[in-house]
Amino acid sequence: MMAPKTPHATWRATASRFWAIAGGFWYRPESRRQAFGLVTVLLLLAATEVALMLRFNTWNRHLFDALERRDAQAVLAECGVLLLIVAGFCVASAGQLLCRRRLALGWRAWLGYRLTAGWVASGGGNAADNLDGRIAEDARVATEEAVELAASFTHALMTLGLFVGVLWALSDHPPIVLGGVSFALPGYLLWLAVLYALLGMAIAVLAGRPLTRSTDHRQAKEADYRAALVRTRDGGRAGREEEGLLARLFGDLASAFERQSRAFARLEFFVCAVTRTGLGLPFLVATPAYLAGVATLGWLMQAAQAFQTVSEALRWPVQHMPRLATWRASAERVIVLADAAPPPTGAVPAGATPAGAGPEPAPLPATAPVGS
Numbered sequence: 001m002m003a004p005k006t007p008h009a010t011w012r013a014t015a016s017r018f019w020a021i022a023g024g025f026w027y028r029p030e031s032r033r034q035a036f037g038l039v040t041v042l043l044l045l046a047a048t049e050v051a052l053m054l055r056f057n058t059w060n061r062h063l064f065d066a067l068e069r070r071d072a073q074a075v076l077a078e079c080g081v082l083l084l085i086v087a088g089f090c091v092a093s094a095g096q097l098l099c100r101r102r103l104a105l106g107w108r109a110w111l112g113y114r115l116t117a118g119w120v121a122s123g124g125g126n127a128a129d130n131l132d133g134r135i136a137e138d139a140r141v142a143t144e145e146a147v148e149l150a151a152s153f154t155h156a157l158m159t160l161g162l163f164v165g166v167l168w169a170l171s172d173h174p175p176i177v178l179g180g181v182s183f184a185l186p187g188y189l190l191w192l193a194v195l196y197a198l199l200g201m202a203i204a205v206l207a208g209r210p211l212t213r214s215t216d217h218r219q220a221k222e223a224d225y226r227a228a229l230v231r232t233r234d235g236g237r238a239g240r241e242e243e244g245l246l247a248r249l250f251g252d253l254a255s256a257f258e259r260q261s262r263a264f265a266r267l268e269f270f271v272c273a274v275t276r277t278g279l280g281l282p283f284l285v286a287t288p289a290y291l292a293g294v295a296t297l298g299w300l301m302q303a304a305q306a307f308q309t310v311s312e313a314l315r316w317p318v319q320h321m322p323r324l325a326t327w328r329a330s331a332e333r334v335i336v337l338a339d340a341a342p343p344p345t346g347a348v349p350a351g352a353t354p355a356g357a358g359p360e361p362a363p364l365p366a367t368a369p370v371g372s
Helices: 011-022 029-069 072-121 131-170 188-208 211-235 240-291 297-314 321-340
Strands: 176-178 181-183
Touching: 011 072, 011 131, 011 321, 029 072, 029 131, 029 297, 072 131, 072 321, 131 188, 131 211, 131 297, 131 321, 176 240, 188 240, 188 297, 211 240, 211 321, 240 297, 240 321
Parallel strands: none
Antiparallel strands: 176 181
């Protein structure tokens, strides 16, 4: 008996349908206070971290200008500043991790109960579809990845909002004259960072296109294999027929794993090329101004770091392509689970709510339309 087959809708349709199923955690009175409280703290910590990134950016300039002047006292002072910046980063990073995990756990509990309610009400009649394992795994992955992706995307937007202005301002210097040729373009560092990020994004999207299907295919085979192991255990027998079935299912799993590995490898090849190029490109872009004598060594280091920061923020889809594929595959399977075990229209019997899952979520009809 196979796990539910997942649909392959558009990204927009998958996100819309998943929100229709799991979004109640964010707007029901019983859970939204905790959810938005954690989100508020998370946003404050993220803003603090971005502000520290800006301070670190200016620290680069101060340090290397001091090195260029051979000012030992200033260099020593900047070492003390660095310790304070690092301490701030540690506190902000650890705080964000705790907030994300608590938020994901609360959402997982809500969604798990939302899916379990229908299964319990149906008397476990859909157990053949491996609903128990899928609820435990896909509810976890879909909520955890959604929180992580949303948090990192928000951080990237904050970073862009601040560092775009920095990069534009750093581009405002006297014209560069090299070999008798004068060059002056307002915001040139920013435009080059945008072009570099867009090129990397286009390459990664093309290379990572097969990853979602291969990830979903592997998850389905994993579910089939686990379900067969459970049936063999519950049946109390492990004869040749069962051994043959398990061997065949594991072979299917291995093939799906290899297919996913090839998709990951293709994406990793291009992401690695873009990422490694980005380590040296900012210095090459900023060097002409330094060689022309219109900028200091500190400006060079600050401009290179700002260029790299903006490029990384713009390349958010490239860096998170594997996680996006994993989330989409699990979200599609959550949609199938919700349709296979729709919540009851009446109240769930007392005691059916798992500990810590909170109040009963609002039921969602199985015929809810899929977004387009």
